[in-house]
Amino acid sequence: MHIRPLSAPTGPEAVPDAAGANLWRADPAFARLLPLYLPEDLRAVLEPQLDRLGALAGGALDALAMTADRNGPELIHRTRRGEDAQSIAYHPAYREMERLAFSEFGLAAMSHRPGVFGWPxxxxxxxxxxxxxxxAQAEFGLLCPVSMTDSLARTLRRYGPKALVERYLPLLTSQDLDALHQGAMFMTEQGAGSDIAATAVAARPNPDGTWALSGDKWFCSNADAELALVLARIEGAAAGLKGVGLFLLARTLPDGTPNRYRIVRLKEKLGTRSMASGEVRLEGATAWLIGDPEAGFKQMADMVNNSRLSNGVRAAGMMRRCVHEALHVARHRIAFGRRLIEMPLxxxxxxxMLMRAEQARSMVFTTAEALRRADAGEEAARPLLRILTPLLKYRACRDARAVAGDAMEVRGGCGYIEEWPEPKLLRDSHLGSIWEGTSNIVALDVLRAARREGGLAALDSLVQERLAEAPLEHAAPCFARAAALLERAQGDEALARSAAAALYHVASAVVMNWEAARTADAHRAALAAMVLRHRVLPRDPLAAEDAEAALLPGLLEAA
Structure with a gap:
């Protein structure tokens, strides 16, 4: 039967624009997955908030994010009276996003105290x-201060002296913006990026029990935060990591005087332009020692790992936004007499794109559940959390870069224009693979989690449990081969990235298939099989690929 070609609209009507969509309602898989990870009574409270935030993320919040991206922060060194009092001026759009994140939705507070959304x-x-x-589907940059505030509160509660916890925890978890103390972590130096043992900023004791910090920190995001955790080399301590302590630095001291450090300049970044990252010079700044003076980095690692998990979540969110935009274009753009989504390529x-995004989402919720169990005291969950976190951070952040690039390509020329969401998504997506450890560093951390903390055995247990409930063809032997590759990588670090990717792909496919069985979602099961077929199993690059051809229309229609 002859199919009559569609008539393509002309002018503005020919350019699809998804602005104003509710990103919660446009994502049916989201609502199907939540019952697997949240109890019914909490979902009843949370889903109206997700619906409200979904509308904001596709509308007002997205507009604020675009405005703040174009109007970055400005460092002001002196007051108009000539006082040396530094401040950072933010665009009102950024301030409104702060209100939404910290105050209205309580993103930095909800893990630490009751009362957010009235939950007890x-x-x-x-x-x-x-x-x-x-x-994250609207704004990546502000979620860095949100994550660091949340993570600093977590680390302070775990390792800080009682007096500091009592003084600062209520301020870190406040939803009142006038009282809120935002957090940051100052680790990076010119010669000490991932190599923390090379830390040169010095800490010497003061007579009153505090410490004086001196030296330069090279990349400090949320540079004007009221509180920061800082790594510094303790005067007279051993060389290497054991000589690096963890300190709490307040921008304003308890007596109301400004602390002795200054922001030298702000960085001009490729992405996350809304949020201020800068260089900080510590000039004998007063700070408090946190925990064991010989375990500074080990304690800071708790904050770093929490931030790595947040990076993975943001990567997953950005991938979903990319998929949403690409699907909207493909469903509404007409070329050569057909909608783009009807074209096989x-x-x-x-x-x-959808496969990568859903892999990340499944691993986000799996890692979140491991974190819940670990925080509840389940010892078996700790090694699982320890390996899932770098796996997610490593692969999801790298996938986000590819998915963002594809989304730009689907939109075509408009996708390269800064008025549209794709350029910002692409720029922001690259940061996830750098913050809190580059891909190489994080892949090596997967090896450490497996070798020192039983992470591989814990992941194997999870995979076997999920396969027992929802079998997936080829998954068991693929996981065994991935585990063997990881063992080989312990003696040959050049294999670390391949091993980490393989573990992520097999584990995500198994989890997705289990979710599909629990929710009776045949499309999700098809995506799980695609992960193994396209990202794990050997393939002939010259063979015709038609295994999924018949499934694709229904799969994309349900996305």
Whole structure:
């Protein structure tokens, strides 16, 4: 039968624009997955908030993010009277995003105290990351201060002296912007990026029990935060990591005087332009020692790992936004007499974007559940959390870069224009693979988690449990081979990235298939099989690929 070609509109009507969409309602898989990770009574409270945030993320919040991206922060060194009093001026759009994140949705507070959304206890990680996943679809940069404030509160509660916890925890977890103390972490130096043992900033004791910090920190995000955790080399301590302590630095001292450090300049960044990152010079700044003076980095690692998990969540959220935009274009753009989504090559491209995005989402919620169990005291969950976190950070952040590039390509020329969401998504997506450890560093951390903390055995247990409930063809032997590759990588670090990627792909496919069985979602099961077929199993690059051709229309229609 002859199919009559569609008539393509002309002018503005020919350019699809998804602005104003509710990103919660446009994502049916989201609502199907939540019952697996959140109890029914909490979902009843949370889903209206997700619906509200979904509308904001596709509308007003997205507009604020675009405005703040174009109007970055400005460092002001002196007052108009000539006082040496530094401040950072932010565009009103950024301030409104702060209000939404910290105050209205309580993203930095909800893990630490009851009362957010009227819930009588701190909210579990899956709730926080569900909201973060939506927020990230509009704004990545502000979620760095949100994550660091949340993570600093967590580290302070775990290792800080009682007096500091009592003084600062209520301020870190406040939803009142006038009282709120935002957090930061100052680790990086010119000669000490990932190599923390090379830290040169010096800490010497003061007579009153505080410490004086001196030296330069080279990359400090949320540079004007009221509180920061800082790594510094203790005067007279051993060389290497054991000589690096962890300190709490307040921008304003308890007596109301400004602390002795200054922001030298702000960085001009490729992405996350809304948020201030700068260089900080510590000039004998007063700070408090946190925990064991010989375990500074080990204690800071708790904050770093929490930030790595947040990076993975943000990468997953950005991938979903990319998929949403690409699907909207493909469904509404007409070329050569057909909608783009009817074209075989476009279907395959969209399906592979969707596959990567859903892998990351499944691993986000799996890691969030491991975090909940670990924080509840389940010892078996700790090694699982320890390996899932770098796996997610490593692969999801790298996938986000590819998915953002594909989304730009699907939109075509408009996708290269800064008025549209794709350029910002592409720029921001690259940072996830750098912050809190580059891909090489994080892949090596997967090896450490496996070797020192039993992470591989814990992941194997999870995979076997999920396969027992929802079998997936080829998954068991693929996981065994990935585990063997990781063991080989212990003696040959050049294999670390391949091993980490393989573990991520097999584990995500198994989890996705288990989720599909629990929710009776045949499309999710098809995506799980695609992960193994396209990212794990050997393939002949010259063979015709038609295994999914018949599935793609239905798969994309349900996305």
């Amino acid at each position: 206890a701190p909210l579990p990680p899956a709730a926080k990351y569900a909201l973060t996943f939506l927020f 476009m279907r395959r491209q969209l399906a592979k």
